[in-house]
Amino acid sequence: MRRIITFAAVGAVNTGVYYGLYLLLRLVVPYLVAHVVAFVLAMVGSYFLNCRFTFRTKPSLRTFLLFPLSNATNFVITSVGLYLLVDLWHMNQQVSPLIAAAAAIPITYIVAKYILSEKQTGKQTEKQTVT
Template structure:
């Protein structure tokens, strides 16, 4: 196994771990918020809060790169597909399949996770490179790190 393959495999494994932690965080927030809010409002707020956590876990742990304002502002694009797939899945499972809204959210979240990997890697890894084992150097005079 060459170094690039090892790096990519490591990123996939770390992405999976971050996805599991993020999904657990999201689901706990969703259940808590769902006590007071309708299911879709709880979903939206929990999703947004978990996305911020996901950004920092993916920059530091998955891709081992520095968070910047530019990446932070672009990162929600990685979740647009996730949001649409998860939201549509949640709606379909609750409305059409009659699934309990507390559990339908988790099922929809698990199905949607893989869609964000390639997009997040493209945004968070400098130049879209597969190899990001060292934190990228900060340009001279730049203060864009979060």
Template sequence: MRVPLLQIATFTAVGVLNTGTFYLCYLLLRGWLPYYPAYVLAFLISMVGSFFLNTHLTYRTRPTWRKFLLFPLTNLTNFVVTSLGVLVLVEWAHVDERIAPLTAALAAVPVTFVLSRRILTHRDAERPAGEAAAGARR
């Protein structure tokens, strides 16, 4: 399956926007909540935002409950890949601890992209081409 470069660029832009949204929500919520509940709520808000931005902008697909419920797997995957990446980079490759998380995060982007694409476009691929295109335009 050919992956359009525009889709990858949009996915990356959504990720950057999502990170900013998370941080802004976190800072705003900190005015009313202790730091950890603010962190969790900001994380959940940004994950929901990421879901809708990726369905509409990146993959141009229709959001469904099934996709919505599976989407957190992309965040879990990102966490696992970046966590393992940091360990490998710091312990085995002796990369500076301040740089390793950024490098690991960059390495996680392709993995997260493939998984999110699979989750968010899976049902659309099973529909007839005309129906899938019509769903993407809604």
């Protein structure tokens, strides 16, 4: 339960970072470009926050390179959602990213948990088997 609460808190911070960057970038580039750049930058921050606080694991090049997989589904859902909300349903460009991001949270957690805790799970299994 602690992990889910912490993941949600990290997600809230990550969403704030993403949203702030999105709004700033939208002033100089089209909204989808702003979305992509803000998403990538926020994802890097999310990796380190989730390693430290949610899964309490040491960052590594391997997990850093795998972590974007946890966000691939998130990216697709938020990108398609943003497009649908803005272009098809004519919703506000400033509110739409928040709605699209909320829809992607559960899947992102499941994949992040697998990637960032896989190594620890293996170590725990080895220790239990040896003992």
